[in-house]
Amino acid sequence: MGEKRLLNFSYHVRPPDHSAAEFASPTSNFPPTPPSLFPELNLTQSPLRSIRSRILVPLFLLTAIAALAVATGSAWLGSRRAEMETQQRYEGIRKTLQTSSFPLSAPVLRWLADLTDTELVTYDEQGRMLAATLAIARPETKQLRALVFDTADTRPDAAPFEYATQQTKYTVFVSPRRASTSVGGSQETVAVFFNNAQLRKARWQAASLPLVTGLSTVLLLGTMMLFLTNRLVKRIQAIQQAAQLVAGGKFDTRIGDRRKDELGQLGDSFDTMAEQLKQLWATVQQQQSTQLLHQIAGGMAHQLRNSLTGARIAIELHLRHTTSDKKEELEVAIQQIEQVEQYVQRLLTVGSSDQQTNQPQELSACFQDIQSKMGLMAQHHQVEVNWDWAATLESKIIADGPTFTAAITNLILNAIQVAPQVNITAQPIQDEKFQVTIRDRGPGIPAEMESQLFDLFATSKPEGLGLGLPLVQRAADHLGGEVSWRRDGEWTEFTFTCPFADKR
Known part of the structure; x- marks a missing residue:
């Protein structure tokens, strides 16, 4: 009992x-x-508060102001230029009339009108109309004469006045002329009519070049700023999205901006x-x-x-x-x-x-212990195990025999459980180090396990806890060595490298 x-x-x-x-x-x-290391981030925001809006809205406003200023300036400059050209044309006509001695008959007046692209009307000293290239209704004759002589009575460079017929509006300049056909030279008055439609066309032509140039420049600058701003915002959004991923625990997220x-x-x-x-x-x-x-x-x-x-x-x-x-x-x-x-x-x-106190031990004793235990295990699993211990290692000392034995035993046990054949070799690689290699012809390490093979609780066995290989890794670190693995054709190979201990 x-x-x-x-x-x-x-x-x-x-x-x-x-x-x-x-x-x-x-x-x-x-x-x-x-888990998420940060509170839930609410990165949605009003479009007006986005950085794109904060950059683009002022830029668009400045661009619109610049475009308006360019249009206004171009229109003003065009108008001034057209007025100057009209004034210059009138001065040319006036000087020609004042310096000429030929009589202004109806054919001559028509020829001058066609040549200067104007309409001309002449009056004598008494205000009678002598000739005209412009068709004027009789009721309008008295009104036109009053306007002409009111202007002519001031000074030669008096400001022009506006006159409109039933079809056309004109800007009228008045110039006195001394004719040589009469004794002593009679005084004539010439009214020069400029078509307002032609003047507006001239103003537009004068303003169009700077206006088109200015607006094109503004449009180009606006487009470039929009392009650059979008690139800038996309880079900021990339950082924003990466921050969301990292906040959610995805620490492998990288931006990779090398600028x-x-x-x-x-x-x-x-x-x-x-x-x-x-x-x-x-x-x-x-x-x-x-x-x-x-x-x-x-x-x-x-x-x-x-x-x-x-x-x-x-x-x-x-x-x-x-x-x-x-x-x-x-x-x-x-x-x-x-x-x-x-x-x-x-x-x-x-x-x-x-850590427990190290127990230095001869490698020969460790090898015998491992072979005796794993030999029985191999017989039980009907696995062929080939042992190859280098004779030069038998007298060497390991710093902690039980730790080394536990690590190698674990690697061999893993191989025996999955492979029909296992080869174990131990040999010196340097004067101060040796390595133990365990090769098996099993299925190998699953691809999803390769990156976490030596992590705690990482295992592909339904009944496993994932403690064996972490124990091997800890033993290698404790002994000042290292453990690695590779796939060589049909063979899976684990290599345990360890330094010798000084003999005491």
Whole structure:
């Protein structure tokens, strides 16, 4: 009855308060996805408050003001230029009339009118109309004569007046002329009519060139500013969208703006910040995973030690009453239990910052221990295992034998579980280092596991916890070595490199 009580152990491990969803995927890390580190960002805004509006609205207003100023200035300059040209044309006609001595008969007056693109009317000293190229109705004759002589009575350069017929409006200049046909030279008055429609056309032609040039310049500048502003806004929007993604936990987001202006420098700073947040999250994730592992391992180790102690005591009691031909098998079982107890103790170091005291050991003893344990495991799984230990390593010392043994055992066990053939070699690579290579012809590492192979809780096995390879990585770090892997054709190869320890 006492022996049965020793064997009747059970344990219940209550993990920390984490939801089952965190362990639902065998290939996921803990925690599975990073939470948002920032409050929900509301980046939607009124169109009038956007940076595009803040830049473009003032620019468009300035452009409109500039266009209005150019149009007004061009119209004013065109009008002034047309007036000057009209004045110059009139001065030319006036000088020609004053210096000429030929009589202004009706044919001559028509010829001058066609030549100067005007209409002409002449009056004598008494105000009688002598000749005219303009058809004037009789009722309008007296009115026109009054306007002409009111202007002529002032000075030669008096301002022109406006006159309109039933069809056309004119600007009229009045010029006195001394005719040479009469004795002593009689005084004549010549009225020069400029068609207002032609004057407006001249004003438009004078204003059109600067107006078109100015508006084209304004339009070109506006288009260029719109293009440059859109480029600027798109770069700012890229930073805005990247900030949203990073705020949601996607720390791999990068802007990648390599331009050397202020926005490019802001993008570089943003990428640096995202990388630092990624590293910070990885550190937090590692700390949480390590803390969880320590809690799980601590709870399991206590119960597992009790169970192993009970099993070992029961086998030892049974060994006392067993015949000699059965003792060897029971002694192997006791050795295996003791090794499992050591392995459980080493498991605690994965989740704890404290390390046990190193136990230097000869590599030959480590190799024998590994081969004896894994040889039985290989026979059980019917796996062909080829061992090749370099003889020059047998006298070398490893800084911590149990840690090295646990790491290599874990790598070999993984290979035995998935492959029909496993090759293990150990050889020196330098005077101070050696490496152990485990090659298997299994299916290899799943593609989705390659980037997180040595992360805690990362596993592709439905029944696995993802603790084995992190233990190997921690052992390599503890011993000052490294562990790596590669796929070589049909073979998966893990290499554990480690320095020798000084002989004491």
